[in-house]
Amino acid sequence: MGRAMLRGRFGVAEDRRRQAVSAARRLLDAEGEDALSMRRIAAELGIRAPSLYKHFADKAALETALIADGLQSLYQALDAGDRGLAGIAASYRRFALAHPHLYSLMTERPLPRTELPAGLEDQAASPLHEVLADEHQARAAWAAAHGLAILEIHGRFPPGADLQAAWDALVTAFAPEK
Amino acid sequence: MGRAMLRGRFGVAEDRRRQAVSAARRLLDAEGEDALSMRRIAAELGIRAPSLYKHFADKAALETALIADGLQSLYQALDAGDRGLAGIAASYRRFALAHPHLYSLMTERPLPRTELPAGLEDQAASPLHEVLADEHQARAAWAAAHGLAILEIHGRFPPGADLQAAWDALVTAFAPEK
DNA sequence: GTCTATAGTGGGATAGAC
DNA sequence: GTCTATCCCACTATAGAC
Numbered sequence: 001m002g003r004a005m006l007r008g009r010f011g012v013a014e015d016r017r018r019q020a021v022s023a024a025r026r027l028l029d030a031e032g033e034d035a036l037s038m039r040r041i042a043a044e045l046g047i048r049a050p051s052l053y054k055h056f057a058d059k060a061a062l063e064t065a066l067i068a069d070g071l072q073s074l075y076q077a078l079d080a081g082d083r084g085l086a087g088i089a090a091s092y093r094r095f096a097l098a099h100p101h102l103y104s105l106m107t108e109r110p111l112p113r114t115e116l117p118a119g120l121e122d123q124a125a126s127p128l129h130e131v132l133a134d135e136h137q138a139r140a141a142w143a144a145a146h147g148l149a150i151l152e153i154h155g156r157f158p159p160g161a162d163l164q165a166a167w168d169a170l171v172t173a174f175a176p177e178k
Numbered sequence: 179m180g181r182a183m184l185r186g187r188f189g190v191a192e193d194r195r196r197q198a199v200s201a202a203r204r205l206l207d208a209e210g211e212d213a214l215s216m217r218r219i220a221a222e223l224g225i226r227a228p229s230l231y232k233h234f235a236d237k238a239a240l241e242t243a244l245i246a247d248g249l250q251s252l253y254q255a256l257d258a259g260d261r262g263l264a265g266i267a268a269s270y271r272r273f274a275l276a277h278p279h280l281y282s283l284m285t286e287r288p289l290p291r292t293e294l295p296a297g298l299e300d301q302a303a304s305p306l307h308e309v310l311a312d313e314h315q316a317r318a319a320w321a322a323a324h325g326l327a328i329l330e331i332h333g334r335f336p337p338g339a340d341l342q343a344a345w346d347a348l349v350t351a352f353a354p355e356k
Numbered sequence: 357g358t359c360t361a362t363a364g365t366g367g368g369a370t371a372g373a374c
Numbered sequence: 375g376t377c378t379a380t381c382c383c384a385c386t387a388t389a390g391a392c
Contacts, residue, residue: 016375037367050370051376059368108286110333136343139335140326140351143344144318147325155288157317165314166321173318173351194357215385228387229358237386 016055019045021065028066028101036105038062063105064115070099070106071116071124078127085131086171089145093167096149103153107146131176141174194233197223199243206244206279214283216240241283242293248277248284249294249302256305263309264349267323271345274327282331285324309354319352 023044027035038049038059056062074095081091096103111121125142132138148170152163201222205213216227216237234240252273259269274281289299303320310316326348330341 038369039367047375048377049368050378053369054375104286107329107334108282108332134347136340136347137351139339139341139344140322140347143325143329144322144348144351145325146329147321147323148318150328151285151321151324154286156285161317162314163317166317169312169314169318170322173315173322216387217385225357226359227385228360228389231387232357 016045017065020052020055020062021069024062024066025069025099025102028105029099032101033105036063060112061115064112066102067106067112068116068120070102071120073099074106075120075124075126078124083127083131085141085175088127088131089167089171092145093149093152096153100153103149107150132174137174141170144170144174194223195243198230198233198240199247202240202244203247203277203280206283207277210279211283214241238290239293242290244280245284245290246294246298248280249298251277252284253298253302253304256302261305261309263319263353266305266309267345267349270323271327271330274331278331281327285328310352315352319348322348322352 020041024036024041027040027044038052041062042049042052052062056065074092077095078088078091081087113121125138128142129135129138132141148163148166151157157163157166198219202214202219205218205222216230219240220227220230230240234243252270255273256266256269259265291299303316306320307313307316310319326341326344329335335341335344
């Protein structure tokens, strides 16, 4: 039995990729996007930056893996929570606020669609589409949730604003039973 | 009569400030945020980067002036258009898509409230508050408009998606007469 | 108010040895 | 697959002459 099998589904190289993505997520959560340099990520693994290029073509490839990881996590968060519109909204908000820098990285740039695992984007969106069948309504509702989340992350609402009330207003506005 | 009076309301320094902000806006519109360096902005004026520090304390101060200029333009766009919710939405979208990099700069970071002209933020928000009196609804509607605009700017919707239909769904969801 | 010169920082990425 | 050494880049910002 070769070593590869003892390591399970993936070889060493794949492990390093996963480790690098985890390290990048830790850095992002703890220190924000400025900390996301090849040097810092490598240091988290106890190696030097040039070694990362044996596992990722360039920094963009590492970021794409990070975005895919984030989409997976977001889907799990939505899937695990309450299935109604209010529940989805609550899970979405909770995820965004728990990982603000990751959430920004995931949403404030074009999606590298061709580099992502097939179906991942649709999977992450599926809980919302299950409760809002009309695609235009679903897009508007997603945009509204994203807007509230990202504006809250960036501290754009007046200090002391009751944002839960704003989320409630969003849910009411798009409530399917209306 | 001194030279200052011949120049109108502001002196030379103030002119340079305005020129720098205009140059920054041109650069942003034409080449995006990466082009917004002190060197590039100075070059647009035919001077060197260090000279800009006679007019702005640091880069953040220049960016704040740029954001204030953008808020002013946004208000003018909203004020000049149709006053209903649909009209405001249309003007908002048009402004964001006409100046995507400026719009990103204006919204994807905390607002430097204490450094902005007093009342500017409220003025920009006033057209929406005139049509949506409930503050929670107004916040949700603003977030929805921002979400649609910024996601469209970043190319996050599926290619070929009918985004006008999504904006229509937004307006319908928040329509005051409902 | 502009200039030149430069300090100081940090980044992505490659070459080639082991 | 990791290392060291290094390249090349770009940026913000300051000092001091004019």
